[in-house]
Amino acid sequence: MHRELKKMELKPLSPRRYHWLALLLALLLSHLASAELTITTDRQTIAADESLQMVLRYDGQVLSGEPELGVLLRDWEIISNNRNQQYSWVNGESISYTEWQLTLMPRTTGTLLIPSVRFKNDISNALEIEVVASRAASSVAQTIFAESSVDIAEVYPQQQIIFTARLYSASRLSDLALTELNIDNAIIERINENQYQKSIGGRAYSVVEVQYALFPSQVGELVIPPLRFSGYEVSGRSSFFNRGNRIIRTTESQTVVVKPLPSGQQPTRWIPAQQLQLEQQWSQPPEQLTLGEPITRTIILRARGLTGAQLPPLPSADNNGYKSYPDQPKITESIDRTSVVGQRIESVAIVPQQNGELLLPAITVEWWDTAADQARQTTLPATRINVIAPAPTRPALPPTAEQRPPQTPSALTPAERSVTAEVVAERPADRWLQLSLVANALLLALLCALLISQRQRRRSTASQSHHSATTDDSATEQQLWRQIEQQAANQALAPLCETIVAWARQLSNEQITSLTQLAERVASSDPQLEEQLRTLEQAAYSNGADVAPLDTRLLLGALKKNRRKVMQLVHLQPKEIALPPLYEST
Known part of the structure; x- marks a missing residue:
């Protein structure tokens, strides 16, 4: 079989392939x-x-x-x-x-x-x-321009300066940004950002305004560097890939003179402010307090034109009539219109140590009025508190005539019973009536017995709740001692103080009303126990302030030694002989 061979021919390039080949050659x-x-x-x-x-x-x-x-x-x-x-x-x-x-x-x-x-x-x-040079901001020929200003040209150290940067634009802008303000020798707080419309020379401008509060820290010249606004000018041809013409405008720098402190002013107590206020709050009405019971006093120092960190601690005064346990101060700040308002809150727990009138002295803060440029004083008046002794424990009184239960038929005298029998005999002898009377009499007797039993239980509960000083119930003393051990193990310090006072009252038959009174009584006979009791009181009412550490094991050991001493006397002496007091009287 003969196969016919086809003659191969070279085909010309297509226009599309020719285009790509020319492109590659051009590259x-x-x-x-x-x-x-x-x-x-x-x-x-x-x-x-x-x-x-x-x-x-x-x-x-x-x-x-x-x-x-x-x-x-x-x-x-x-x-x-x-x-x-x-x-x-x-x-x-x-x-x-x-x-x-x-x-x-x-x-x-x-x-x-x-x-x-x-x-x-x-x-x-x-x-x-x-x-x-930069054109004047008032020039209406500019479509977009920036400016800056300060509210005061001369200040004292730590005095507030309001610095304002503005961007004016007669066209639409997008993706606006502003560089950060950095000054080495000043505290900087950004306090406000606002947008509004303004007409200049008959031309409408959109204004972006940013304000800062500055607090210089040293004498000399405070140079505020320029700030830079940047963004894109929106036009009809703007798109996702073309945001428009990029614009950048820079504010001018500002210089403020920082003067030395006025004559007689100390840097440690220097408070330059526009306004200053002092106020106080109490955890309960302070007009009358009970000896040994704590009360919390909160003092608020508020200054307009200063940050909270710039406010110094309040002055304190010692007094022998009370002990104070300060808490950690709370420092905050806020923005009031166009100014920083600093606040310092100090709380202290006060425990009266003696009866009578307690005087908390006035608190005076000296500050410099920057608006009037003169020294001023703000005073919190003194507070007078009447301290009373705890109410003594009263013994249970016998019930009055009104409180006595009604007499049952069994309690009547023979004459009364005879009169009652005559009255009953005069009534018609009805069997069902007699049965009803007997049932009612039995029911009345049962109710009277229940009332008498309930009154006895209430008097027993009230006697235990008021910590009777004359009780000799050993079970009650043991129960209080177990509570002391449990509360010490759980570090429940405030309840532990109350339980120790109740236990000492039970054990010593003395009118002990507070932990402070107990510590004073044992001062001469057991200095170690006195130290432990005062440390416990400080730890219970300090509200987080720095106090000496409390070791509850040492406290329990000192209490157990005194408990053992009294319990030995109980077993050695006859019951009719009164025991000597646990703690020496002062």
Whole structure:
């Protein structure tokens, strides 16, 4: 069989393949050809607070490497740098280039040079830019401008300064941002941010306003550096890929003179404020207190124009009539309209130590009125408190005539019973009536017995709750001792104080009403127990203040030694002989 061989022919390229082949050839030739590097800007004259758009164009595709842009940093600050590559085919010719789009801010005024930039083997051209001083903020010719201001030109150390930065714009802006304010020798608090509309020269502006509270820490000049607003100006051609023209506006710097302290003022007690207030609060009405019972006093110091951390501790005064256990101060601050308001809260637990009138002295705070520029004083008046002794424990009284239960028939005298029998005999002898009377009499007797039993239980419970000083019930003493051991193990210090007082009263038959009184009675006979009792009292009522550590094991040991001493006397002496007191009287 003969096979017919087909003659192979070379087919011409299709237009589409020819296009891609030409494109590949153009790319190869573009790398071999000498590329051109040029610099262009959007303007030749700008203000010192305006940005400049610079484009560095390289006629070719860049696969790697970056131009040497460090030469710009002498007179310019590079805010942003974006690279863009383009390739197109027009009228049979390929156009390929790479652009670096830079946003520059001038570092000074005058004629500034944008020097030649080197990339690979190419060197760009150089340009001169004229930078003039910032235009006045009141100029209506500007579409977008920024300004700053301070509310006072001279201050004392730690006195509040309100610094305000504003951005005015007659066009729509997006993605606004503001640089942070940093000052080495001052405390800075950002207190407010606001937006509003304002008309200048008949032109409507949208204003973005940011306020700061500054507190200088040293004498001299406080220089507030410029702040920079940045964003994008929205236009009809803005899109997701093109946010619009980038704008940057910078506020002017401000200088405030910080004066030395006035004559006679001490740095440790220096409080420069616009207003200062003192107030107090009590955990309960303070007009009358019971000896040994704690009460909490809270004093609030509030100053307008200072932070809470700038407020010093309140003055304190010692008094022999009471003991005080201060808590940790609470320091806060808030914003009142356009000012910082600092607050310092100090709480102290007060325990009266003697009967009679207790005087808490007045508290005076000296401060400097920055509005009137003069020294002032704010005083919290003295407080007088009447301290009374605890109510003594009263013995149980016999019931009065009104409280006695009604007499049952069995309690009647023979004469009364005879009269009653005669009255009953005079009534009709009805069997069912007699049975009913008997049943009612039995029911009445049962009710009377229940009432008498209930009254006895109530008197027993009331006697135990009032800690009777004359009881000799050993079971009650043992129960109190077990409570002391359990509360000491659980570190329940406040209940432990009350239980120890009740136990000592049971054991010694003395009118002991507080832990302070108990500690004073044992001071001469058992100094170790006195120390442990006072440490317990401080730990129970200190509210977190620094006090000596309490070892409950030492406390229990000292109490157990005295308990053992009294219990031995109980077994050795006859019951009718009164025991000597547990603690020596003072």
